[in-house]
Amino acid sequence: MTAALSMQGVCKQYEDFRLQDIDLTLPTGQIMGLVGVNGAGKSTLLRLLMGLVRADRGEVEVFGQRLPEAQVAVKRDIGYASDDMRLYPGQTLRWHMDFIRGIYPGWDEAYAQDLVKRFDLKPQQKLGGTSHGQRVKALLLLMLARHPRLLLLDEPTTGLDPVARGEVLEALGYVLRDEERSVLFSSHNTADIEQLADSITFLHAGRIVASEDKETFLDRWRRVVCQGEPGDALRALPGLHSLRHSAPIVELKTGAYNDSLAATLATLGLMVTSVEPMSLEDIFVTTVRGGGKA
Numbered sequence: 068m069t070a071a072l073s074m075q076g077v078c079k080q081y082e083d084f085r086l087q088d089i090d091l092t093l094p095t096g097q098i099m100g101l102v103g104v105n106g107a108g109k110s111t112l113l114r115l116l117m118g119l120v121r122a123d124r125g126e127v128e129v130f131g132q133r134l135p136e137a138q139v140a141v142k143r144d145i146g147y148a149s150d151d152m153r154l155y156p157g158q159t160l161r162w163h164m165d166f167i168r169g170i171y172p173g174w175d176e177a178y179a180q181d182l183v184k185r186f187d188l189k190p191q192q193k194l195g196g197t198s199h200g201q202r203v204k205a206l207l208l209l210m211l212a213r214h215p216r217l218l219l220l221d222e223p224t225t226g227l228d229p230v231a232r233g234e235v236l237e238a239l240g241y242v243l244r245d246e247e248r249s250v251l252f253s254s255h256n257t258a259d260i261e262q263l264a265d266s267i268t269f270l271h272a273g274r275i276v277a278s279e280d281k282e283t284f285l286d287r288w289r290r291v292v293c294q295g296e297p298g299d300a301l302r303a304l305p306g307l308h309s310l311r312h313s314a315p316i317v318e319l320k321t322g323a324y325n326d327s328l329a330a331t332l333a334t335l336g337l338m339v340t341s342v343e344p345m346s347l348e349d350i351f352v353t354t355v356r357g358g359g360k361a
C-alpha cells in the first residue's frame with residue numbers, strides 16, 4: 068500500500084537552523100507523534116509536507132505524489148491545523164462551515180453538527196469573540212468534517228484546558244478508527260502522544276534521533292536501580308543515558324534495555340534492585356539532557 072507520506076534525505080536551511088537528512092515514512096492508517104523541544108524543527112517539517120515551505124534537498128511525497136509539483140492535487144486530501152491558520156474574526160463558525168462546504172465536496176454536515184455539540188460550540192457566534200480553546204476546536208471541526216485522508220496537526224492541544232483537551236483527543240481518536248486515515252501530529256504534551264500515537268518520531272536540533280513503533284520505542288527504555296560501586300566501565304554500557312550515584316545506590320536510565328542487562332551489570336559489580344518502565348516524558352527529558360541521542 069502507498070504510504071500516506073514519505074520524506075527522503077530532506078534538508079531545509081534557515082539562517083540559524085538546519086533541518087537535515089530527514090527520512091520519514093508514515094504508513095496509511097497510522098498515527099505518528101512528533102516530539103521535540105522548542106525549535107527542534109517540528110513545524111518546519113509539517114510545513115514542508117503541506118507545501119508551505121520548499122525543501123532545499125531531498126524528496127517529499129504525499130500519497131505517492133511528489134511535492135511541490137502535486138501540491139494542488141494532494142491538498143484536498145490533507146487537513147492541516149496550526150497557528151498558521153487564520154479564521155476570519157468578523158465571521159461566525161456557521162459562515163466558515165458554509166465556506167468550506169462550498170469548496171470541499173466531501174463535507175459531512177451531519178458529522179459537523181455532531182462536532183458542534185461535542186465541542187460545545189455556538190455556530191452563530193463571531194469567532195473574534197471566542198476563546199482560544201473554542202477557536203482551536205472550530206479549526207479542528209472545519210478540518211475534520213471534510214474527512215481528509217491525512218491530518219497534519221501542529222500542536223493541536225496546546226493552550227487547551229484539560230476538559231477541552233480531552234474532547235479534542237476523543238474526537239481525534241474517533242476519526243482514527245477509520246483505517247484509511249493517517250495522522251502526523253506534533254505535541255509538547257508527551258501524554259497525548261503516548262495515548263494516541265502508533266509510532267513516535269523524535270526530532271532534536273533539526274535531525275531525527277529516533278523514529279519507530281511506540282511499543283518498541285518505550286520497551287527499550289528502563290530506569291534501573293542497583294547497589295554497588297559504579298566503575299569507569301559502566302560509562303561504556305550501550306544505551307546508557309543517565310547515571311546517578313548516591314552511595315550505595317546507583318540509578319541508570321538506558322535506551323537499550325534487554326533481558327541480559329542484570330547479568331551484564333553484575334559483571335560490573337552492580338546488583339539490580341529494581342527495573343521500571345519509563346514514561347515518554349521521562350525518556351524525552353532524559354534524551355534532551357543527554358544531548359539528544361535516543
Ligand SMILES: Nc1ncnc2c1ncn2[C@@H]1O[C@H](COP(=O)(O)OP(=O)(O)OP(=O)(O)O)[C@@H](O)[C@H]1O
Pocket residue numbers: 081082083084103104105106107108109110111112
Ligand atoms: N521562516 C523562517 N525563517 C527563518 N528561520 C525560521 C523560519 N521558520 C522557522 N525558523 C527557525 O527554525 C527553527 C525551527 O523552528 P520550528 O518552528 O520548526 O520548531 P518547532 O520544533 O516547531 O518549535 P516549537 O516547539 O517552539 O513550535 C527555529 O530556530 C526557527 O527560528
